Amino acid sequence: MKHTKSEPHDHNQILGKKTELYFAIFCGVFLLAGFLIEKLTDYNQWFALSSYITAYFFGGYFISIEAYKKIKKGGFDIDFLMIAAAVGAAYIGSWAEGALLLFLFSLGHALEHYAMNKAKKSIEALNSLSPKIAIVKRHGRLEEISIDDLKINDIIVVKPHTKIAADGIIISGSSSVNQAPITGESMPVDKTFIETTDNLPAFDSLDKKHVVFTGTINGDHVLEVLVLKLSKDSTVSRLIKMVKDVETQKSPTQRLTKKFEKWYVPIVILVVFLLCFAYLIVDENFDTSLYRAITVLVAASPCALAISTPSAVLSGIARAAQKGVLIKGGKALEDLGGISTIAFDKTGTLTEGKPKLTHVIPLHDLSEIALSQLVLDVESLSNHPLAKAISTDIKIQYNLEVQNKASNVNAIQGKGISAIYSGNEVFIGNLKLMEDSGIKTDREVKSSIVNLSENGHTVMIVAYQNVIVGLIGVMDIPRKTAAATLIKLKQIGIKHMIMLTGDHQNVGNAIARQIGLTDARGDLLPEDKVSAVRELIERDKKIAMVGDGVNDAPAMALSTVSIAMGAAGSDVALETADVALMSDKIENLPFVIGLSRESKRIIKQNIMISLGVVFLLVPVTILGLTNIGLAVAFHEGSTIVVVLNALRLLRYKMD
Structure with a gap:
């Protein structure tokens, strides 16, 4: 089945963006009303007919627009065939079937178009990553300008907790930068300035501790950044281009449907047209030939085929929605x-997406509780995201509270922090901090650090009174x-x-x-x-x-x-x-894959049923071996079978 993929009907959005979907629903409502009036009341037949005609209007409106656009370009597709079949059904008095045909087809059509703005929205969402304004330093003064006006080698000033406006290299200041929007790293990355900008290598070859990207978020300190890429060449712009490139690729299903259309629709139209003139060869009058031609048109219109896929898809999507x-x-x-x-x-x-305290390893005769209290008091005075995570977890895991024994906390960029705890100096950080502070690390400590690091933990050494008293392990846990x-x-x-x-x-x-x-x-x-x-x-x-x-x-x-x-x-x-x-819930992934496999199986069954009916019914009607009533009955029968088969998906459960 083909749902013509075209631009959304902006000029026809009478009821907003969901107009096409509302029209399909209105078609179904008037179809049902007409059917109930016809079968359950003694009202004049014009009441039922009026309801069916209204259903025709709502169900055929957008399909007719699609068919007209295609005809203007010299092509005929299943949209045209559906309209022709519905008109043919009306001509021979089968208004209910024609309205049902339009309702089911237009509903699938509407749902297809409903998702058409996905690519456009994804581009807009990417664009929102980049700030619109940059603070640039020129002639010793700061001024706000549009990022589109930035030039290579401009110097921008990035205030704490704001988005960085350009790809570049830090020339002044140090800070932790949240790179999750671009790199997906779970923890902020420490960044520091480069000593000199003379003879810089290519951007991709620069040491990453000096490089910042558009859209990433600065930490607690002011940075000055030398702009090395214009807005159109930034990392965010590259992401936008990547999404555009892949969003425009056509699916294999679309290409296959197009091939099917090219031969099926013209053949049906040609056969029906020729059958109108069968009376010139066969001993019958024009009305009989016309009746047979319309019967063939109804038989050949792939009603069950048209809904075989969308009915299964709708059931599958509805079942998935029930599971979130x-x-x-x-x-x-x-x-x-x-x-x-x-x-x-x-x-x-x-993983959970946030750092968690995984290890508190006391050394040098210090208890685990004492080490935890020391770390809590010191880290609670820091604004670093890692310090906040450690403080929170210690409070929860050890049921401790801050005792305010720490003071004079000093962040040492890229290394850790120092402070005074109970009158003595304490350091919490990496090996480099210990080396710079003159604190010795023995082989056992280094071995523990290597072991934890190899297992994915971020390790911090705790030194108190110039002695290593413990290790802290942090990790984004599964x-x-x-x-x-x-x-x-x-x-x-x-x-x-x-x-x-x-x-x-x-x-x-x-x-x-x-x-x-x-x-x-x-x-x-x-x-x-x-x-x-x-x-x-x-x-x-x-x-x-x-x-x-x-x-x-x-x-x-x-x-x-x-x-x-x-x-x-x-x-x-x-x-x-x-x-x-x-x-x-990632645990829903196996369920949705299983549901997809069952949906594919049912779609294949539906296509076989619907094509089987078409291939059986068309030759029989061409030979005049059946009447329009039997053709309609077969159509309704195959449609009901296909729909009921699809509805089984609503009860799907994982084995």
């Missing part, structure tokens, strides 16, 4: 069933349901499950081991994820991509079926996605 899964159209529903490879983003998809979900996916035949993440490879490997992934690829920027998806498609033909962040949008759009984690998902991921797990 939004599926955007029939292509996604059908394609998902043929998937054997799934690529997952990590942060917020397979979702509780992730491992069980992957086991279920394997059971239903998903062969390859790959993680694509912007986090470090060690983190990816650790999560993969914990939850049972077949592969993990770390340190990936958005364009790297797109390349990885492209490689997987070349190898496995069809893949699904599951993600929740803006950085996943291009890779998701390129994949055969894109799946967004709903509650945690960004606007662009949701707009780009074909499937959204609205309740943010």
